[in-house]
């Protein structure tokens with residue numbers, strides 16, 4: 654897992670190299686734990702793969718820039734050769750130049766490991782550039798899933814449509830368009846479709862019937878009553 658806030662995820666009183674060696678030791682069978690020199694070599698190899706110099710091993714987190722900290726977290730995340738890398742907004746605290754470098758590093762490692770990256774985030778531009786499939790969530794539930802081109806060029810769920818139309822566009826000048834209403838409270842969620850209090854396309858059934866994720870096109874799933882065949886059937 655690559656965490657969101659690298660500074661909060663690294664141990665502030667432990668050298669970066671020691672933190673990575675600890676990870677390696679904790680996940681190696683007893684009796685097979687390599688000696689310290691070998692562990693250090695493994696750490697340096699990981700640093701090389703994420704673009705950090707070997708000397709970083711002796712530094713503490715506060716001595717690293719934001720991008721270096723994030724690279725150290727990525728090194729830790731790949732130290733066990735994962736098949737799945739969960740990246741939780743890995744670049745939200747970084748400027749756009751470093752953001753691009755980090756995402757390029759993540760892409761390179763993904764290819765090297767032949768791994769899947771599950772990228773969590775709010776930055777739709779980043780998603781459009783990095784992801785192959787996108788899942789849109791509202792109130793903790795998936796409301797639309799599909800290939801990135803379909804989600805951005807032909808969104809089917811009203812929430813996805815509003816999200817896409819709220820992205821500022823340099824070519825089409827106009828008023829900023831937000832999403833009406835406020836986010837829901839998970840302590841007291843609405844009945845029926847969670848999005849109905851804010852949905853400009855809501856129908857009566859939306860207040861009482863919870864829509865299910867259904868395939869509406871090849872490889873595209875949507876959770877909206879407007880896409881359900883039995884939308885006119887009486888609510889149970």
Ligand code: SF4
Pocket residue numbers: 810811812846847848849850852853854855856859864876877878879
């Ligand atoms: S089910 Fe109803 S409220 Fe929910 S997104 Fe579809 S139209 Fe809007």
